[in-house]
Amino acid sequence: xxxxxxxxxxxxxxxxxxxxxxxxxxxxxxxxxxxxxxxxxxxxxxxxxxxxxxxxxxxxxxxxxxxxxxxxxxxxxxxxxxxxxxxxxxxxxxxxxxxxxxxxxxxxxxxxxxxxxxxxxxxxxxxxxxxxxxxxxxxxxxxxxxxxxxxxxxxxxxxxxxxxxxxxxxxxxxxxxxxxxxxxxxxxxxxxxxxxxxxxxxxxxx
Ligand code: ADP
Numbered sequence: 001x002x003x004x005x006x007x008x009x010x011x012x013x014x015x016x017x018x019x020x021x022x023x024x025x026x027x028x029x030x031x032x033x034x035x036x037x038x039x040x041x042x043x044x045x046x047x048x049x050x051x052x053x054x055x056x057x058x059x060x061x062x063x064x065x066x067x068x069x070x071x072x073x074x075x076x077x078x079x080x081x082x083x084x085x086x087x088x089x090x091x092x093x094x095x096x097x098x099x100x101x102x103x104x105x106x107x108x109x110x111x112x113x114x115x116x117x118x119x120x121x122x123x124x125x126x127x128x129x130x131x132x133x134x135x136x137x138x139x140x141x142x143x144x145x146x147x148x149x150x151x152x153x154x155x156x157x158x159x160x161x162x163x164x165x166x167x168x169x170x171x172x173x174x175x176x177x178x179x180x181x182x183x184x185x186x187x188x189x190x191x192x193x194x195x196x197x198x199x200x201x202x203x204x205x206x
Pocket of ligand 1: 036037038039040041042043044045107135145147180181182184185186189
C-alpha cells in the first residue's frame with residue numbers, strides 16, 4: 001500500500017455525478033485488464049479489440065505496457081518494487097479513464113497477483129467494474145513466437161529478471177475471462193471479449 005505523502009489536501013467533489021456524465025455521453029466506463037506472459041498476445045488482442053469497439057462507435061482507449069514506460073512511467077525499471085509502482089499507476093489511470101466513461105483496455109504483463117488485486121480493489125472501492133482477462137499462453141509457445149527477441153536475450157542472460165524465465169508469473173486465481181491463444185484464433189479471442197463487454201452492459205449488442 002503506497003503511503004499518502006502530501007498533507008493538508010482535501011478531496012474536491014465535482015458537480016457532475018458519474019451517472020450524469022455517462023448518460024450524457026451515452027457511454028459506460030469499465031476496465032478490461034489483460035495479463036499474461038510476454039508474447040502471450042495481450043497487445044495484439046487489445047489492439048484488435050480496440051479497433052472492433054471503435055468501429056461499433058464505443059468510447060474506448062488502450063493503455064499498453066511499453067508505451068506507458070516511454071512517458072508516465074519512464075522513471076521505472078523492472079525490479080519488483082518498480083513493477084509494483086508501474087502497475088499501481090496504471091491502475092489509477094485506468095480508474096480515471098473508466099470513471100470518465102471509457103472502455104479502458106490495459107495490456108501489461110502485470111506478473112504479481114497482489115499488484116493486480118490492488119488495481120481491482122481500487123476499482124471496487126470506486127464502484128467501477130474491473131475485468132481481469134488472463135491471456136493464457138504456455139511459456140513454450142510464447143518463447144517460440146518471441147516477436148521482439150526478448151526470450152532469446154533472457155535465455156542468453158542478456159536480460160535479467162525476465163518474467164517466465166528468471167522472474168515469476170503468478171497466474172490469476174479469479175480471472176473473469178481466460179483466452180487460450182494457442183487454441184483460439186485472434187478473431188475468436190476478440191469475439192469473446194466483445195461478448196463479455198455486452199454481457200457486462202458496457203457496450204450495446206449489435
Ligand atoms: P504481448 O503483448 O502479450 O507481449 P504481443 O501481442 O506483442 O504479446 O505478441 C503476441 C504474438 O503472438 C504476436 O506476434 C501475434 O501475432 C501472435 N499470436 C498468434 N496467435 C495469436 C492469438 N490467437 N491471439 C493473439 N496473438 C496471437
